[in-house]
Amino acid sequence: MSCSVTSPDAIRGERTSLHQWVAVGVLTLATFLVVTSEMLPVGVLTPMAEGLGISAGATGTSLTITGLVSAVTAPVVPRLLGNLDRRVVLAVAMVVLAIGNGLTMIAGGFGMLVVSRVILGVGMGVVWGMASAVATRLVAPRSIALAVSFAVSGVASASVLGVPLGTFVGNAFGWRAAFGSLAAIALVAAAALLLALPVLRRPEATDNRVETGQRASLARPAVITGLTVVVLLVTAHFAAYTYVRPALEELPRMSANAIALLLLLYGVFGLIGNFAAGAAAGRKPRLTVLLLAAGISLALAILAVFGTSALVAGLAIAVWGVAYGGLSVGAQLWMTTAAPDRVEHVTGLYVGVFTGSIALGAFAGGLVVEGAGIVPLLWTAAAVALASLLVGLVGPGPKRGLRV
Numbered sequence: 193m194s195c196s197v198t199s200p201d202a203i204r205g206e207r208t209s210l211h212q213w214v215a216v217g218v219l220t221l222a223t224f225l226v227v228t229s230e231m232l233p234v235g236v237l238t239p240m241a242e243g244l245g246i247s248a249g250a251t252g253t254s255l256t257i258t259g260l261v262s263a264v265t266a267p268v269v270p271r272l273l274g275n276l277d278r279r280v281v282l283a284v285a286m287v288v289l290a291i292g293n294g295l296t297m298i299a300g301g302f303g304m305l306v307v308s309r310v311i312l313g314v315g316m317g318v319v320w321g322m323a324s325a326v327a328t329r330l331v332a333p334r335s336i337a338l339a340v341s342f343a344v345s346g347v348a349s350a351s352v353l354g355v356p357l358g359t360f361v362g363n364a365f366g367w368r369a370a371f372g373s374l375a376a377i378a379l380v381a382a383a384a385l386l387l388a389l390p391v392l393r394r395p396e397a398t399d400n401r402v403e404t405g406q407r408a409s410l411a412r413p414a415v416i417t418g419l420t421v422v423v424l425l426v427t428a429h430f431a432a433y434t435y436v437r438p439a440l441e442e443l444p445r446m447s448a449n450a451i452a453l454l455l456l457l458y459g460v461f462g463l464i465g466n467f468a469a470g471a472a473a474g475r476k477p478r479l480t481v482l483l484l485a486a487g488i489s490l491a492l493a494i495l496a497v498f499g500t501s502a503l504v505a506g507l508a509i510a511v512w513g514v515a516y517g518g519l520s521v522g523a524q525l526w527m528t529t530a531a532p533d534r535v536e537h538v539t540g541l542y543v544g545v546f547t548g549s550i551a552l553g554a555f556a557g558g559l560v561v562e563g564a565g566i567v568p569l570l571w572t573a574a575a576v577a578l579a580s581l582l583v584g585l586v587g588p589g590p591k592r593g594l595r596v
Contacts, residue, residue, distance in 0.1 A: 208331040208339075211388075215330045216339050218388040222286060222381050223323045223346030226316040228354030229293055229374050230258045235359030236367040243367060246302050254309045256551050261313025263548035266321030270540040278326055278392035279385060282319060286382035289315030293375035297368045315378075317547070320347070321540040324524045328535060329392055337474025337525065341467050344521040348462045356456075395535060410538055414530035417587030418481075422523050422542065423549050424580035425485050429516050430553025431560065432492055432573035436509075439566045443499035450502075454509050461510050462517025469518025473525040478589030480522045485581040487515030492574035496567055520546070529590035 233240060233254050241251040273281060292312030299305045327343040328336050362370035432439075440446045440454065465484075473480040491512035498504040524542060531538040560569045 206332055206334070208335040212331050215388045215390070216327055216342050218381065218384045219282075219323055219327055219330070220342050220346040222282060222319050222385065223343060224350050224354055225286070225346075225374065225378050225381055226289055226319045227347050227350035228358060229289060229312055229371075229378075230255060230262075230316055231350060231355050232358045232362075232370060232374065235355045236362040236370060239362065240367045244299060244301055244305060246305075250302055251305070254305055256554065257306060257309040258313040258316060259547045259551040261310050262317035262320065263544045263551065265314050265317025265544075266547065267537075267540040267544035269318050269321060270325075270536040273394070273536070275394045278322060279389040282322060282326065282389070283382040283385045285315045285318035285322075286378045286385065287315075288312075289319070290375040290378035290382070291315075293371045293378060297371040297375065317543070320547070321543040322536065324528070325395075325536045325539040326389070326392060328528065329395065330389070337470050338467075340524055340528075341470025341521050344470070344524060345463060345466050347520055348459070348466050348517050351459050351462070410531055410534060410541060412530060413588040414590050415527065415538060415541075417583065417589060418523060418526045418530060419542065419545050420587065421481060421485065421526075421580045421584045422519075422545055423552075424576050424583065425488060425519060426546055426549035427553040427556060428492070428573040428576035428580065429488060429519075430550050431557030431576070432570055433512075433516075434554045434557045435561050435566065435569060438561070439495065439499065439570065440505060442566050443495070444502040444505045446502060446505075454506055457506070458509050458513035461513030465514035465517030466521055468514070469522040470525070473518075473522040477522060477526040477529050478584065480518070481526055481589075482581060482584045484515045484518050484522055485577060485584060487511055488519075489574050489577040489581060491515060492570050492577060496570035496574060499567075499570070526590055 233251060237251055241247060244251065269281075289312060292308050292310075292315055295304060295308035295311060299308055323343045323346070324340050327339040331339040358370045358374065361373055436455070437451055440451045446454070469480050469484060491508045494508040494511075495505060499508065523546075524539065527538045527542045528535050557569060557573070560572050564572075
């Protein structure tokens with residue numbers, strides 16, 4: 193089974209041209225902006241709560257709202273697109289994102305904040321849900337894995353660069369200016385998508401059943417196994433990562449500056465993991481994801497047992513960063529390899545499950561940390577991550593990687 197997705201509109205030769213890579217770059221900017229928009233409240237939480245006259249907890253729920261809306265939007269939108277130009281759909285989604293950020297900027301209370309984050313979640317779900325599928329159609333077949341890695345790297349780089357830069361703008365000019373800046377950049381990105389991307393209609397059929405109007409179901413063993421692995425692994429990750437700062441304060445007793453430096457290190461290693469996993473998963477998606485699951489399980493267990501040592505905690509965070517940084521692209525390539533004839537639909541389903549698991553993990557982590565503490569939380573997350581590894585070992589995966 194191969195995952196070479198062709199487009200009747202995009203010109204794809206044996207080698208990818210500079211213009212095609214520019215298109216991938218603009219797509220990466222779009223994913224960077226949607227995830228930065230989602231996560232920015234983390235960096236400006238205190239002044240944002242004060243400005244809106246609500247509690248920090250209520251302000252923090254804005255992330256959950258965005259994630260849940262995105263989880264619903266991502267799998268639904270591909271079923272509604274028909275033969276619409278995907279380039280235009282992405283541009284409109286960026287305008288929706290700009291409106292959401294603009295409404296956040298002028299919000300005067302919790303009600304407007306909720307409305308703005310719902311709108312933002314719609315834009316995010318469309319862009320993130322379509323980015324990888326569109327990326328496969330922009331480049332030569334031999335470059336598909338790298339193009340998907342670039343598109344997904346916008347997600348990882350949002351944490352490494354986007355949120356810190358947004359926080360800097362918020363500290364210097366106020367939190368409303370930070371969201372206003374994102375709104376303006378999103379409008380620029382919308383125009384760039386229209387200019388850089390080719391016309392992209394419905395992907396051409398790669399299966400006789402599609403040509404005769406009979407769509408192959410996505411309820412395939414390899415897809416179900418992959419989604420189960422994603423649910424368990426992303427839930428485990430976010431249950432622990434949401435409380436990584438308290439963990440580093442309690443176990444190795446790190447200072448705020450040391451934690452900030454370590455989280456930056458985590459982000460850098462995450463970017464490395466993204467591209468390394470993209471290269472590996474292009475040929476062996478199942479093995480790659482299983483190695484990433486093992487890495488996350490190991491990192492969490494080491495942190496739970498030896499986390500009182502600052503050096504060991506730092507090494508565990510680095511391993512954690514590499515492993516989780518590669519998950520988005522690794523699992524994405526698992527999905528598209530398992531359902532090459534329905535790339536848009538399986539990608540939307542995957543992103544919906546992924547973002548829903550983020551919300552589930554943050555919620556479950558809060559319950560465990562409040563009821564039992566940090567170390568039991570780390571052990572619980574490690575056990576769930578290990579369960580994802582076992583599911584991936586026992587269940588069927590995609591037969592082969594991408595054709596290059």
